[in-house]
Amino acid sequence: MGAGSRHRRTLLFSLRIIFLGIGLFLVAFASHIAVWRIVKPSKQMLWLTIVFIVLPIGGWLIFSAVAGPHSEDGAGWTATPLDTFLILLLNLLLSAAYIMSYPPIQAGCPSLKIILAVNDSRAEGMTAEAIHRIFSEDILVSERLEDMVNDGLIFVKRDIAGDDLVSLKNETIVISWKGYLIAQMFALYRRILNLPLGKG
Amino acid sequence: MQAEPSLYFALVTVLALLIPFTMHLFFLRGCGLFRETELLQKGVFFSVLFGLLPLAALCYFWATRVGSNSTTGVIVSMLYLLLVYILAGYVYFHFFNMSETARRVRLLIESSKTGTLKKNDLPRLYPHQDIISIRIERLTALGELRLSGDRYVLGNKALLLPAKLIFTLRHILFPNADF
Numbered sequence: 001m002g003a004g005s006r007h008r009r010t011l012l013f014s015l016r017i018i019f020l021g022i023g024l025f026l027v028a029f030a031s032h033i034a035v036w037r038i039v040k041p042s043k044q045m046l047w048l049t050i051v052f053i054v055l056p057i058g059g060w061l062i063f064s065a066v067a068g069p070h071s072e073d074g075a076g077w078t079a080t081p082l083d084t085f086l087i088l089l090l091n092l093l094l095s096a097a098y099i100m101s102y103p104p105i106q107a108g109c110p111s112l113k114i115i116l117a118v119n120d121s122r123a124e125g126m127t128a129e130a131i132h133r134i135f136s137e138d139i140l141v142s143e144r145l146e147d148m149v150n151d152g153l154i155f156v157k158r159d160i161a162g163d164d165l166v167s168l169k170n171e172t173i174v175i176s177w178k179g180y181l182i183a184q185m186f187a188l189y190r191r192i193l194n195l196p197l198g199k200g
Numbered sequence: 201m202q203a204e205p206s207l208y209f210a211l212v213t214v215l216a217l218l219i220p221f222t223m224h225l226f227f228l229r230g231c232g233l234f235r236e237t238e239l240l241q242k243g244v245f246f247s248v249l250f251g252l253l254p255l256a257a258l259c260y261f262w263a264t265r266v267g268s269n270s271t272t273g274v275i276v277s278m279l280y281l282l283l284v285y286i287l288a289g290y291v292y293f294h295f296f297n298m299s300e301t302a303r304r305v306r307l308l309i310e311s312s313k314t315g316t317l318k319k320n321d322l323p324r325l326y327p328h329q330d331i332i333s334i335r336i337e338r339l340t341a342l343g344e345l346r347l348s349g350d351r352y353v354l355g356n357k358a359l360l361l362p363a364k365l366i367f368t369l370r371h372i373l374f375p376n377a378d379f
Contacts, residue, residue, distance in 0.1 A: 015276055018283065036373045085210055086280065093287035100294035103302065105370045108377070111301070111335045112363035115344060118354050119363075125351030128336060137328045144303050145319075153304070154311060156319070171319040175311040183312035186299045193228050195235070198299050199334050200306025200326065 017083055021090025024056040028095065031055065044106060045151045052095035057088055107144060110135060145173070153179035208266040209277060212258050216285045219254050220292040223247035238341030244296045248289035255285050301338070303331065 032051045041047040064079055079087065104112060117134055118126050148154045157172045175183065190197055224247035227233045234243025259281060263274050298305055303326075310325050311317045317325070336352065339345040339359075346355040354360065370377060 015279075018276070018280055033372065037375075040374075082207070082210055086213070089213065090280070090284065090287075093284060093291065096291045097287050097294075100291055100298070101366070103298075103304070104366050105373060107303075108370060109363075109366065110331065111339060112359065112366055114332075114335060114339060115354070115359050115363045116367065118345060118352055119357075119360055121353075123353065125348055125353040127351055128333075131336060131352065132329065132332050135328075135332060137323075140303065140328055140331050141307075141322060141326065144307065148304055148307065153308060157316075173307075173311050173317040173319060175308065175315060175317075179308050180312050180315075183305070183308040186305050187309060187312075189295075189299055193225065195228070195240075197309055198301060198306065200301065200303050200331065 017086050018090065020087045022094065024060060024087065024091040025052075025094040025098075027059075028052045028056050028091075029098070042150045043152070044102075044147075048099050048102060052099060053092065056091050056095070060084065060088060060091075107147065108139070110140065148179065152176055153182065208262060212262045213281060213284055215258060216255055216281055217288045219251040219285065220244075220248050220289045223251040223254070224292070224296070238338075240300060241293075241297065241338075241342060244293045248293065251285070251289065255281065301335075 028051055032048070035041065035047065035051060061084075064084060067078070103109070113134060114131055117131065145154070145156070149156055153176055155174045155176060157174055187197065224244055227243055227247055227250075228235060234240060234246065259278050263278070267274050267277070306326060307322075336345065340347065340352075340355075342359075343356045344354070344359050345352045
């Protein structure tokens with residue numbers, strides 16, 4: 001075997017942690033597309049956590065436990081605890097990057113929608129009024145409330161007292177402990193940065 | 201990574217994860233920079249960019265004091281660290297963006313103030329018109345939109361490709377969704 005070929009093999013062997021980290025993510029991503037197309041889960045954040053975090057970590061640990069003993073004869077490769085940490089960390093970061101990008105995919109981010117609409121208008125451009133007309137109130141707020149109910153962040157209580165028995169419009173949003181924790185986490189983060197709360 | 205990089209490499213990796221937030225905190229609180237509304241997102245971008253300096257220092261420390269005993273091992277370890285850092289920066293950018301722009305976070309914070317919120321009060325607390333106006337303002341500040349007379353046209357187009365990618369993925373995952 002030539003020196004060049006040996007060098008390439010050493011390099012590929014060293015890159016295995018990066019390849020395995022990315023590979024785990026790609027398997028999770030393919031599962032995500034399959035699950036979403038077939039089942040279309042309502043608790044999407046929970047399912048994203050299962051598909052991108054729980055399954056790859058569980059899968060890798062099981063794979064390591066099963067493959068480990070066979071590698072003792074030198075025929076295979078056993079991941080050290082550090083290798084496992086680095087592979088799972090890379091997978092976790094790729095998954096976190098995707099999960100953070102997911103809300104605009106799920107909800108159709110208004111800012112990106114504006115960019116696409118203005119791009120479609122070409123050189124003619126769009127007035128502020130025309131941009132406002134793209135969005136209905138339902139899409140902007142009601143659907144987000146629905147997502148939050150599905151994810152268990154809030155509950156909507158229907159007030160059936162008095163006139164509301166007829167209109168059934170006076171609904172009350174009640175925050176769950178999970179939603180409260182998330183709200184407090186973001187509020188604390190903004191305080192640490194010494195910034196006012198975001199405008200949404 | 202290929203040789204025994206020891207626990208120091210894991211420690212360096214964990215420290216690399218903290219750099220984007222630490223740099224952002226340093227710029228905002230230590231230097232008082234990027235506090236204006238139109239500069240908030242640019243502040244995160246520059247924090248991640250300037251964070252490459254402490255990352256380089258960490259890499260140098262690891263490679264010269266502890267590092268792998270083969271050149272290939274050092275190069276691949278640096279590549280891994282850079283990848284981890286870029287991903288950490290991307291995740292941090294989105295986390296900050298959520299705190300600044302997410303409708304869900306705003307709704308949660310409004311509800312958490314009293315524990316409950318009348319649905320009928322939402323238009324007053326979070327007016328539909330404001331949601332769009334804030335975004336037009338933000339996109340103009342970022343240079344994504346440009347005002348030409350009374351019409352908005354596309355500016356620097358930096359978000360055009362991500363927008364197309366996001367909506368393509370939306371189409372794949374939710375074929376029946378309203379676009």
